[in-house]
Each structure stands twice: as structure tokens, then as C-alpha cells.
Amino acid sequence: MKPKVFIARPVPPAVEAYIAKYCDYKIWNRQERIPDAVLLEEAKSVDGLLVQNPPITREFLAQVPQVKIISNTSVGYDSFDVEAMKELRVIGTHTPFVLDETVADLVFALMLSAARRVPEMNEFVKQGKWTKDTKPEELFGVDVHHATLGIVGMGRIGEKIVRRAVHGFEMNVLFHATTPKPELEEKYGIRYSPLDELLEKSDFVVLIVPLTESTRRLLGEEQFRRMKPTAYLINAARGAVVDEQALIGALEAGEIAGAALDVFEQEPVDPENPLLRMEQVTAVPHIGSATAKTREAMVMKAAENLVAGVTGGIPENVMKELKELVDTKSK
Numbered sequence: 001m002k003p004k005v006f007i008a009r010p011v012p013p014a015v016e017a018y019i020a021k022y023c024d025y026k027i028w029n030r031q032e033r034i035p036d037a038v039l040l041e042e043a044k045s046v047d048g049l050l051v052q053n054p055p056i057t058r059e060f061l062a063q064v065p066q067v068k069i070i071s072n073t074s075v076g077y078d079s080f081d082v083e084a085m086k087e088l089r090v091i092g093t094h095t096p097f098v099l100d101e102t103v104a105d106l107v108f109a110l111m112l113s114a115a116r117r118v119p120e121m122n123e124f125v126k127q128g129k130w131t132k133d134t135k136p137e138e139l140f141g142v143d144v145h146h147a148t149l150g151i152v153g154m155g156r157i158g159e160k161i162v163r164r165a166v167h168g169f170e171m172n173v174l175f176h177a178t179t180p181k182p183e184l185e186e187k188y189g190i191r192y193s194p195l196d197e198l199l200e201k202s203d204f205v206v207l208i209v210p211l212t213e214s215t216r217r218l219l220g221e222e223q224f225r226r227m228k229p230t231a232y233l234i235n236a237a238r239g240a241v242v243d244e245q246a247l248i249g250a251l252e253a254g255e256i257a258g259a260a261l262d263v264f265e266q267e268p269v270d271p272e273n274p275l276l277r278m279e280q281v282t283a284v285p286h287i288g289s290a291t292a293k294t295r296e297a298m299v300m301k302a303a304e305n306l307v308a309g310v311t312g313g314i315p316e317n318v319m320k321e322l323k324e325l326v327d328t329k330s331k
């Protein structure tokens, strides 16, 4: 008998066909997000789930004790209670690597947009404000090339950003992570830095860390005060890594020059959020990995992890906090 799985989001036909080869399955094929209560009901009768960042709580897990694996279609898994999963021995997987280059591209798109005021200039031209009387200085931005870039988070995506920054834009790169990375310092000529120093010295600060208890509100009032008044914040991590009220305050007070944001504390972002009214803010709707090719690769990776988990194999991308569950299995 094939294992049973529930696919809690639409997937491309090739992914569905792949899962069908190994599993009996049901699928949530509607574009709107699956309600949590429906996911719970479906989860009660299957061995594995393929999901898109739902809240996976201890309470949820307790009601579906037969579930062996939950495969998430994203790198970040901050909506998962990994401690509860470890205790209850439920494997969790995610989709690292396949989106790294795509996300690094978006970080540069955001950085260049903020520095050269691309969204603002686009509106300026389209609204017919570009006239013979336009003063050249009104259109000035700042240089990205040769500027100092501070990257907070130097993991898979951080390194792809560094490669672009150093080889493409000849930037001077500082980075912060939980541990120094001498091999990357050597390879790219970049430098590990305590967070405060990075904030004080950088022209652009990029956030690309997971959201955890140690990174929640990593940047607040005090940190914005440390930044240069000419500096820009680029957040491609998670909205809650920044204290959004403090960011609004820092932008209003001119403590920093601008921000380019892919992520927000609340998503979709509230249209009334003051950030959206600020000219010096570039905002995009959480599109870090949003190219068709990359999103398909992510869903296929999630399917492969799911199938491995329900057929007795070892999934490739087990969440790092849960690796011991598969290590004991392989012994």
C-alpha cells in the first residue's frame, strides 16, 4: 500500500505526477490559502504533508500523531514549532539552495532601487513631472559600487550576495553571523564584524537571517541610531527581524536615508502602514524567490523531501534542529 499524503497548496503538474508515483494523495487546489482548520482535518488521516508556511504548533502536532513528515516549501520555517517536532519525533524539511541566486538577485534589485531611487523616478517620469525645468540634482541618487555593504547573516544566501557585491560591484563587505567565517574572509576579502560596528560603518545594511528568538527585532531604535544618516536598510529576511515602529521612527527622523523591504511584520502588508507612504521606502510583496523557475524547483524539492520521508528514506533537506531524528534513523 502506498503512503498517504496531503498537498496543502497547488503544485505544477510534474510535481503532482511525481508524488502520485509514490503516494496516495489529496490536494488543496485553490489559490487562496488553505484554512488552518481544513489543514488539520486533512492531516488527521495522512503520513505526510506538503505545506506553505502554516502555523505548525504543538497543539496541531498533538492532534495528528501519525504524521511522520511535514515538508515546507520555503527556506524559512519560523512558523514551525521545531522544539515540539523534535519531542514528538516529526521530521520537518525545507527548501534551501535552489533559491539562493534568485534571492541574491532581488537583494541587489532592492539595493539599486533604493540607491538610485528607481521606483520614485519611474513615478516621476510616468506622472509627466520630467520637464525641461527639471534640475539634474533633483534626480541624484547614491553609488552602490565601491560602497560599504554590511550583511547580517552569512549563510547560503549571504554568500551569493557577497559574490555579487565583491566581483560585480567591488564593494567593501562587512558581515555579521553567529560565528566568524575565516574561509569566506579569505576567499572574498570580506571582514567579520560585531553588529554595532557593521551598523555604524555600512552604507547599505542587508538582513538575511532566519527569524528566531535571537533575531526577532534584532534592529530596533538603538540600532537605527547607530546607522549612518546616509545609509539604507534592505530587509529580505523576515519582517519581524526589524522593529517596524522603530524603523518608521528612524525614517521619519532622518536617522537613516531609506529602506527597501521585501518582508513585513504583517503580510500582506496593511495598506495603511506608514512605510508605504514614504518616498524613501521601496516595498515589494515578499518576492525574494519569485521566479517561475525557482518556485518550481522549490516545490519539486519539497515533493522529493516529502516522498523520501514517507517511503522510509532520508530526506535531503531536514531542518537543522531536527537532523538528529534522521541521524538516529540512519544508524
Ligand SMILES: NC(=O)C1=CN([C@@H]2O[C@H](COP(=O)(O)OP(=O)(O)OC[C@H]3O[C@@H](n4cnc5c(N)ncnc54)[C@H](OP(=O)(O)O)[C@@H]3O)[C@@H](O)[C@H]2O)C=CC1
Pocket (backbone or CB within 6 Å): 075, 076, 077, 096, 097, 099, 103, 152, 153, 154, 155, 156, 157, 158, 176, 177, 178, 179, 180, 208, 209, 210, 211, 212, 214, 215, 236, 237, 238, 262, 263, 286, 287, 288, 289
Ligand atoms: N525574502 C525572501 O523571499 C526570502 C527570505 N529568506 C530568509 O532568509 C533566511 C536565510 O536564508 P539562508 O541564507 O538560506 O539561511 P542560512 O541558514 O544558510 O544562513 C543564515 C545565516 O544567519 C546567521 N544567523 C542566525 N542567527 C543569527 C543571529 N542571531 N545573529 C546573526 N546572524 C545570525 C547564521 O549564522 P551562522 O552561519 O553563524 O550559523 C547564518 O550565517 C531564511 O531563513 C528566510 O527567513 C530566504 C529565502 C527567500
Ligand SMILES: O=CC(=O)O
Pocket (backbone or CB within 6 Å): 073, 074, 075, 076, 077, 099, 288, 289
Ligand atoms: O521567504 C521565503 C523563504 O523561502 O524563506
